Amino acid sequence: MGVSCWSNCCVFRKKCARRCGSLALYLTLHTHLRKGIMEENCCCGLLTVNKEPVPLKGVDVEVTVRDHVATVAATLLYENKEQSPIEAIFVFPLPSDAAVCHFSAKIGQSEVVAEVREKQKAREEYDDALSSGQQAFLLEESEQSPDMFSLSVGSLPPGESASIRLEYVTELAVQADDSLRFCLPAVLNPRYQPQGSDGTSGTISCGPDTSVPASLVPYSLSLSASVCSPRRITKVESNCSLDPVQYLNQQQTQATVKLASGHKFDRDVELLLYYKDSHLPTAVVEVGCESAKSGTLMGDPVVMLSLYPEFPPAVMSSMTKSGEFLFVIDRSGSMDCSMGSAGCCIFSTYSLETLLLLLKSLPVGCYFNIYSFGSTYTHIFPKSVVYSQKTMDEALKVIEGMGADMGGTEILEPLKHIFKQPCIPSQPRQLFVFTDGEVCNTTAVIDVVKRNSGSHRCFSFGIGEGASTALIKGLAKEGRGHAQFITGADRMQSKVMQSLRFALQPAVVDISVTWDVPAGVSVTTLSQPITNLFQGQRSLIYAQLTGQGSGDAEGCVTVKYSLADHPTQNQLKFSLKPTEDTGLTAHRLGARALIRSLEVEAKEHGDQSDPVKAKEKVIEVSVQSGVSSSLTAFIAVNKGNGEAVQGPLLRRNVPAPSLSALEDEDIYNQASQAPRDPMLQLISLQRASGSWLLQSTLAAVLGKTLKDVESTKPTSVSPEVWATVLAVIWLHGFKKDAQVEWEFLAMKAVSWLHGEKVPCMTECVEAGNILLGCQVQESSMGM
Template identity: 70%
Template sequence: MNFSGLLTLQKERVPLKSIEVELEVRDHVATVVSTLNYENKKNKPLEAVFVFPLPGDAAVCHFSAKIGQTQIVAEVKEKQKAHEEYDDALSSGQQAFLLEESDQSPDIFSLSVGSLPPGESASIRLEYVTELAVQADDGLRFCLPAVLNPPFNPQYKYRGRKCKSFEVVYVPASWLSYSLSFSARVSSPRPISKVESNCSLDPLQYLNTDQTQATVKLAAGHKFDRDVELLIYYKDAHQPTAVVEGGQASAEPGTLMGDPMVMVSLYPEFPETVMSSGTSCGEFVFLMDRSGSMDCAISKSEQEETRMSSARDAVLLLLKNLPMGCYFNIYSFGSSYEHIFPKSVEYSQETMEEALKKVNQMEADLGGSGMLEPLKHIYNQPCIPNHLRQLFVFTDGEVWDTKDVIDLVKKNSDSHRCFSFGIGEGTSSAPINGMAKEGGGHAQFITRSDRMQAKVMQLLRFALHPTVTVTWDLPKEVSVTVLSPPIAILFKGQRSLIYAQLTGQSSEAAEGCVTVKYSLAGHPSENQLHFSLRPAEDTGLTVHRLGARSLFRSLEREEREHKEHEDGGVKEKLVQLSVQSGVSSSFTAFIPVNKDNGDTIQGHFLRRNIPKPCEFTGRNFKW
């Protein structure tokens, strides 16, 4: 099983004493600083590994640790060089650390910690930046997962030769001996209307009269016995905004970190009269996860509601609301995959009823989580003329070959849109967000059954898809380099973020303008956003780091496409930018430096191998 936190090499958890989390939200993005304190209560040294989950689009930008009296701060270096430096400290009794992105999934990071002496404490500080997903009710969602020291123990139950059941046994809150401190600071160009949570909060405190800055904390006495979900709401949520962030003072002008960066947020709301006049026909393909883990409860508070039943209810709801004249098909997957019809069929009362009957019979009984093969089969089917293919994926995110799946969706992005649903608390966000982003669609997370219907129907309403062009108007002495992939389609209710580097000098009073042009139901439309080029005074580097992350993902895809031609130029550029920005990438790793003497800490490289869901070989199964 995939445990998280500070673990011994025998997968035993080192006791957690406390967690402190500080959240800084700027408009649609956030910086998260987590400090986790552990203690070795054994009478012998422990060799340990720190494993932790992150949002799929997160960018790790700082790591430090204190083991006893030794203070360690990590630096980004090229991965091979990092491995060479991290060579033999464990065998010589030194502390050893290595922080890198998993080869299997970008939302799992592992840190190898050397010998933790008996009675000593370990304090680990991690900082990352991430984009916040927009929910169906316009709220921005931040989730702090409880899996770092989870309040439950997932257990498979086997019936015959299949992973039939996935049971979650929760630990009583009274057993949790550690404390959680959580605070958030929110700022935006528009007023903050409210902040909600599934946990008790202290009252929202506004920091200025226009209510564009506020702080909020978890109420005293909270036990970290569930995911902490925070929902942030702004007034005038659908108005476009721009946040300009100043460059890093120590970086050279003209570089990625030295120049100012602007983040433009587009979150359109189209009139219903215009929406109803557009075409809503298409080919709707549903892909359902039926692996064993889908038998897990959707949340601690809803033990009777499984992830599988929630996915089933979502597909049934969609089936009953598809537009007449469309085509559809339903696939499901685990270790193997199935489909209801040999190819997509026209939507009618007869085909709908046949599909409803078969979906109602679906259980989480297909074993592992192999999504790649059914996706290949779907993309190999010819598209239906004049019916845009729209793929809806329902999964808890525990899939194999995450990066291959995301790359395949990206490769076929010109012929379809991909919408994804993450179902259940503790869902792995990398495949869910990655598929939606690369497929030009949208992602939603369902952690409570009472919110499922609104989220499902919102994605179904994304049938109107205007083509978009974005142009920039800046003073002649300022140039713009867009770091984000181009926006081809603009959806009602879907947030799009554009990161751009601003090079050149401008006066404090100078303004920039972004123009968004699109066509709604055959009628051209245009929106303009004017913004000051003067950077805000308290922005930090959140926008820069996420802009760098967006650029890294594009370069990583480009490198994979040219790998067979042995073109090392892209990789060299990516490594250089990663080191400059201090943001990790797939070709770099964090290497710790002893701040007492400035020496690099060395030791054996220890990579975490992410276990896959169960596979069956004859009469036996393996992880």
């Protein structure tokens, strides 16, 4: 088949694929078409490993952070060095909760700003433009997962350049150490297609149709960030190399930072921002757009509230000692190197140590089970068992033999199995899911968690570079839990233990939000209802304010809920006077929140007689606000001087960076040879009851001989009490900086000691301090 035939066939088949609404089919067809085209054409310019020219030359990213919200502007520079016009397709990740709000293209001196259209109409307009030889640009959200986007640059003539600019706004997540996390997803790993979902037997198919190892990505990335906060910026950290932070004022409330040159695309770019007093609630009232009609979302003011609920100390001091704890562990092959070259997630080194810590920290008398999944799934016990020394030992024995050796990533089936099991009376079910998130059926997985949200809480952990934000955040949101992302050199244990702390908190129920505003002002909440609250964690609320209030008027929002049968409420008063210089950030994030809520409504009503109304509302809000959705797309057509681009149109896939096991081999060897952390050695020796036995392995961790330890034991205490006191003193004396990791197992130890009714605890602690060279106070140990 000749090139021109392939070109005509390409446009025709793209139309067919797009009109049946499948991005996956669209990409699959292009994969086959590309192979045929490449047989007929020589390559020139920068090449991929498949010998294809790469028209994308560089990505420049500007990040503007205002307190806990970031505006991101990415400029992608394309250049066609071939002899024929090309169509470049780039599939790339974005945060799942990002609100894409601008898309434009500059060709020479001409700039075309895209508009939001219903997705099918946008696709047809794009295809029609290419068929007539016009330049066109299309940006659309994937139908498989809202954290994947496809950018199509069509009919770029030979020798011509195009600068593509897209902007989005996103919230910054609160981390375990109270920092705010900005992440620019750089790695897009292929997503696993579950068995039977499309007639296949389990394939890697829903990622980019062209990918290369991160070290071979043929385009550059530059990133700069400006940070502005009402509170002092204490520090900025990153998993990537940064130029020194530059503070712009003496108060250190403004700063700039840049990514060091030479970024290799071997990891997502993460910035951690630390503010003084970061947990103070805030309110921003943003004036509407002057050109928009009053009474509409974009025409009225929008308020963005950032709340940090504070729970009564009496309730927080009584952690629950019951529960059914289910750990669901991804053992697919991709888990073996999902951390990338920034810190390879060696399954046996990191995940298994975290499992050890979790098991040792569980309360005595609870229930637990451990599920593993890959292409299939297994569980250690036929059903959840009581936590005891015997069952803990059985579980640890199985854990020692675990590896990332179970093939694909079939997460849906083990979840279905879990939800079919009857709940245990008076044992709240707590689900901990660990995965790199490389799946296609994100929506189906989240839906099954949502349908069963009344029976459990779900705490999710995205492991490594390229973890799907849509999956990880969706699981936690619909499961009334909390999401964590663990990348690079992150210490997994501290984040996991924060989630365990949340799981041990009493569940918050009966959450309601009420507004008190002046007469003449009405409030329309844009966010989905709050389904979970945790101590010290932020909740964001967006609302549209319609009507007029006086210049100095105030509003008040009250969040009411029940915690351990205690009716509780938190209030925040705020001025209705608009905040200056906020742009339309709050409006766009509010629109995104409303769109997501409407998308859920459209999906839930999909089996009813009239699902069209909810979908029409999604499209209406998306078009009005200029914010992307699953049902719309950005389309721009450059009609130029009216002359058609001549020549056959060649398809060029821009390769997305993905991780290669070869890139991690050296780090794997280093990790496997590293000595084991003494703290983890100590933890591994603790018994299910919370006590330690007096033995040589414990003495070695303490840096003593068994003879030293035995000879200094007070005569009035048993060896087990003495060993347990020494272990707790050692943790307080030498591992205070890691207290978040060992806090619960130390509480178990102290509880066990109280049960032993030791008559001379003060003498015992003093003797332990002398032996270990510490000065730990008995009161600080909880004795």
